[in-house]
Amino acid sequence: MNRRQSKTTRAVRSAVVRIWQMRKAFLLSIPYFLLLGWLYSGGVEGDIRPGELYGAREIPEWKAPDREHWFGTGPNGVDLFELSRHAMAISVSAAVVAVSLGIGLAALLTSLFVFDLNEGRFDWLGRVTRVSRLVPGMVVLVLFTGISGGSLLLAIAGIAGVVALHFAPVLARWFQEGEEGFDIVAARVLGLSRQEILRSRVLPSVLRRLPGVFATFVPVAVLAEMSLSFLGFTGERLSVGLMVAHGQAYLIEAPWMAVYPGVFATGVVLALSLLGWRVSTALRTGPLPRVL
Template sequence: MINRRPSRWLRSLSLIAIRLWQLRRVLVLVMLYFSLFGWLFSGDRAGDVRPTELYGIRETPRWREPDRDHWCGTAVNGADLFELSRFAMATSVSVAVVAVSAGIALALLLTMLVVFDPEENRFAWIERLSATGVILPGMIVMVILTGGGGGGLLLVIPGLASLVALMISPLLCRWFREGEDGFEIVAARVLGLSRREIVLGRVLPSVLRRLPGVFAILVPVAMLAEMSLSFLGFAGDRLSVGVMIARGQAYLIEAPWMAIYPGLFASVVVMAFSLLGWRVSAALRTGPLPPLF
């Protein structure tokens, strides 16, 4: 018999299959995570969703109590409260995803500016900058920023992104330090590899593998912050769960479901994102994160 060596394509497919099997837990969790995203964004966007139109005082309000057709009841103008809550939650998730992504990118950029510096104290200024950011609680900073600036997404998203960057920059610095102290990195230095080759080829990939876990953990936190700001009226004139709860309190006696059900809906969604994010972070071995607020 003639012994045939497996083709290069077959070997590559085998390695890919082995790698996918090793990442099966992470892949399942990520699929569930994005399925929740898809469900939130699959709702009906038809109709006027301005808070003033949905909750404006009318001579003949058209609200309906929760029934078989409307699980969570309706708003003042008769719009289904469940679909409105899903649309509002999708908006909060969008803001959180953009803010956390921008914050992680900014933190990585700040870290990469000094990571190639051979000095031991190269991360000192980043750590000092982050230390100044924890003097005041993050939520107080956001209230002052958005309230003083008149509110709106143009303040909420950059503010949340800046807080995320300040909080996780020292964490990235620590990961780079730990990666550079590994045995294989010491061996690479002995073999004559440059610092740039070591950082880009060995240390950076291990740091990037943990970032999805950071993202999954921080998104629910940013969602809560966005809903809190919108409840206070600092997130602009758009539909949000915080706005729905705040506007629904005006009808707490006649139609209590307008304030109660959006809050319950948001609690369930945030809890689902938190549990999935915790499992994704554990599967990727991200480790503990510093408090954001």
């Protein structure tokens, strides 16, 4: 009866074990999807220009917050709660794309050096990132997006670049640390090549941490995108930053127009941050540098 299991059975069993090991991360992805689903299920559609919504009118149609309109309405009578939800959906989408691109770019940068046999293979990467860290990330973003007149694509590209430059040395350190364990020495003694060790032993442990990195950086990127839009550097496109900037013109007559979109943004960023901390703790991502 002591029969060897088939390859399929072993593969299924190991997959089940891995899923069980990552159960916390999977469970935490449920509130993520619920939050994103709720943000995207708003009734506002189409290309909305905040300048038109908040433009000065002879007889403003705004209403103070009540049961029907929780956040009140704008000068043309549009519901600010729905508008904030739509704006946050755009900001979160931009942040998700930017952070994904940034992590991918960092992985690409690191992969240029990781298979090098030289001991100091990450030295140049370290030097470049040490110099780039001297320029505050927000300064780079403001220069990149502001000088060119501003657009969402440039903001995404800028955030991705900053994330990549700050995350690449961390990724390099993880690879270096991954090659120092006793199991790696044993694998070398057994005759595995360096590429085999990196692919089969080090890479899975590095990849396992990446969702934690993603979850930690997304709320930071959302805040950065909103800040750029507040400064007017992401073009005339709906964002909570631009809503707050336009709403400040009516701060005395209709304070809800600047205050409530900010409350909404704070709530979403807080929820994303809490989820990010939980995911990074569950996956043991470890400390990450402050990016923006």
